[in-house]
């Protein structure tokens with residue numbers, strides 16, 4: 205047994221670039237990204253297999269959410285699970301920023317957990333020398349295996365992160381076939397790509413009041429025929445999601461369809477409806493149906 209294999213969770217305050225980093229590490233867009241905090245809601249696995257090593261990355265929601273709905277409690281449980289069950293945790297922060305929310309996220313990681321501090325977004329720092337005091341200070345907050353600066357956007361220093369990480373993984377055989385990229389199915393990505401468009405197209409609070417359900421997913425030769433619903437909480441929200449004459453919904457659906465055609469490498473038909481489900485973020489039954497335990 206000469207190889208290594210293990211799970212690696214990406215943990216940190218919302219918006220530090222965990223999902224962007226997962227996508228960069230895996231080399232495929234598996235996890236949705238937006239400029240707003242609390243985009244990720246589901247644990248997404250991205251698997252990278254190189255000779256002698258299999259990395260199983262797990263992207264987690266950013267924490268801690270401010271709201272105390274049933275949804276947010278479920279998200280919080282996922283963060284805890286990601287932090288404690290991994291072989292190694294990547295604690296992701298933004299270059300030159302370490303605030304109370306970062307500290308709270310760090311405190312959710314059990315002290316005995318093997319942890320690497322990843323300083324993301326170093327492309328925003330003009331001179332590398334400006335970063336050194338920040339890296340030093342961060343390195344003193346916990347007994348990290350290493351502190352590694354990277355840029356998920358440009359890919360800078362990501363190979364170094366993979367190298368450091370490989371040494372920290374346990375020895376053992378690969379858990380997944382070497383060509384497997386993720387544990388999620390196409391249905392999951394269909395819902396997520398549509399949800400990403402909600403984040404891109406809708407104002408302040410609304411993306412947080414929406415969810416996507418895939419009602420049916422059929423393969424017809426090289427065509428995937430997908431029917432999806434967007435859940436909102438109120439009639440007024442439905443009107444916003446639809447836009448004038450349904451234009452906004454149409455634009456979001458076709459942007460999501462293009463992403464899916466790229467990911468699936470085949471034709472996609474995506475039909476989308478908007479449904480009002482009062483207080484779904486607090487409805488345990490609806491949440492179970494959406495896959496939140």
Ligand SMILES: Nc1nc2c(ncn2[C@@H]2O[C@H](COP(=O)(O)OP(=O)(O)OP(=O)(O)O)[C@@H](O)[C@H]2O)c(=O)[nH]1
Pocket residue numbers: 217218219220221222223224225236237238239240241242243244245264265266267324325326327328354355356357358
């Ligand atoms: N400049 C720069 N921006 C980045 C980098 N990585 C991510 N971003 C941006 O940061 C924002 C948040 O990225 P996400 O990947 O969604 O962050 P996240 O940590 O997964 O956020 P949550 O899922 O909400 O916790 C997006 O606008 C990204 O484009 C980076 O290396 N450099």
Ligand SMILES: [Mg+2]
Pocket residue numbers: 222223224235236237243244263264265266
């Ligand atoms: Mg994310």
